Amino acid sequence: MDLIVATSAPSLVLAAGERASIRFLEFFASAIRNPHTRRAYARAAGDFLAWCASAGVASITAVQPLHVAAWIELQTQTLSAPTVKLRLAAIRHLFDWLVTGQIVPHNPAASVRGPSHTAKKGKTPVLDASEARQLLDSIDVSTPIGLRDRALIALMVFSFARVGAALAMRVDDVYVQQRRLWVRLREKGGKAHAMPCHHTLEAYLHDYLDQTGLRDEPKGPLFRTITRGTGQLSKTPLPQANAYAMVRRRAVAAGIDTPIGNHTFRATGITTYLKNGGTLENAAVMANHASTRTTQFYDRRCDDISLDEVERILL
Template sequence: MIAAADERAQLRFLEFFAVAIRNPHTRRAYMRAAGEFLAWCEARGVASLAQVQPLHFADWIEALGGELAPPSVKQQLAGVRRLFDWLVTGQAVPVNPAASVRGPAHSARRGKTPVLAPDEARQILDTIDVATHAGLRDRALIGLMVYSFARIGAAVAMTVDDAFVQNRRLWVRLHEKGGKRHEMPCHHNLEEYLLAYIDGCGLRERARGPLFRTIARGTKRLSDAPLAQANAFLMVRRRATAAGIGTAIGNHSFRATGITTYLKNGGTLETAATMANHSSTRTTQLYHRRSDDVTLDEVERVLI
């Protein structure tokens, strides 16, 4: 459909992803949603962008609802709606057919991220063999997510000089979503892990290079390439399995585990939101699982 459109529409379509969206993850998600929607329309005989109607969007949303969770459906609708808004402002199409289409209802009071018990997180950290570069790196990365509530995207984007000394204590500088810079003092365990990793792998002389790197093939030593989020996820699952953890965790599990443990030990929700760099405490509430203990206690009252 885009190839068959005029030059203005083609250019506007490309500009949406190249100009209007800076976050690479958002760009990738919206590109996938736009491609799937346009292919879906074409398969149903829609020949041009101008022929797309609200009913097409409504039918597409119904079809997606049978395959995806409501948040995923809402994300895909938001991406294509923004695309058509961009096309309208560029006078490539007359109106946005998605403007009046409502997505599925969804209200989350509790996040779905799997959370570990403190002793399980401790078990993963303690079972990592730190006699290797990979072990030092993995312990430092997991420790960063646990103790600083760091997002994996911000963690793997760090450079070596983003771990710096201030007031005789090691701090970390995280470059978060939306261009926000977030600085946090290190927990004493995290300070130990990061210094052991930086010194043990000889990273101090490469201050502008990536902090977390891949392992060069056949050398068991760090390369110059930054560690990708997908590789970090595989590492986390591998380390959890080696530690005998049955929970299907991901990178965000350590962030949620750190927040939950902090709150259980008397921390306040407002401070947790600041430490996690959340703009609202409502977001922080999705991560913590303090209510799980209450739920389990109450379930055991069913004495049958």
């Protein structure tokens, strides 16, 4: 443990003693379960404490609200408001943990306000239905990698799945119920969610499972990397960064100029569903959202109205 503390805890934490160092590391190991949140909070805490050290703060126990406020003000000069708010949340949660562990007497971030931010729709790039179909049709499915990529993209479009939930699936998370194929997803916060498959997704998943032999490995990962030099699926789950690189590469090959990412397909699926008469309430259930207010961020139907209205400016 001493070696871990010495190599992992920032200098301001080490200055407060071994007990503070252990409590600091426990925050990331025990209090945060989501790996993406853990990485984001660790970056924010590391940056903040490094800034404090450069400002002459001797120990984490000496951090004051003025230090937090000054650091947040610096962040607003280069980062977006949502990012700054996330970083402030990281500092607040960290010091809450240190207060309950009796490392510091009070939370210096509790009284600091972040930048105001109001959003009525998300910024995720969205494809229209014809572009999504163009992308899926452009994939060569004569190889395992093509079958995998088409199935993964279709899963995110037709089931509104987050990429993290899709990549966490096992083979037996694709199953038959009521004579239809269903998928089982584990979304953020440990929420389990099951969805019946659209007939197109059903066909793509059957092709993928049948032609790659994955049905024989029900407990294995559904989406996997490709073994170098063989072109065949490995035993290793596909990392999220690899999935991102894949969708960008596939979009360019399909002639799509929109700079899409993994989340594009969730937003594309929800928007297309709503355009075709789906209700916001049902979309929220299908996307496993706790509130329709969250689903509205994915509703980009108003983009079409804006484009049509812009064309009315005739010169």
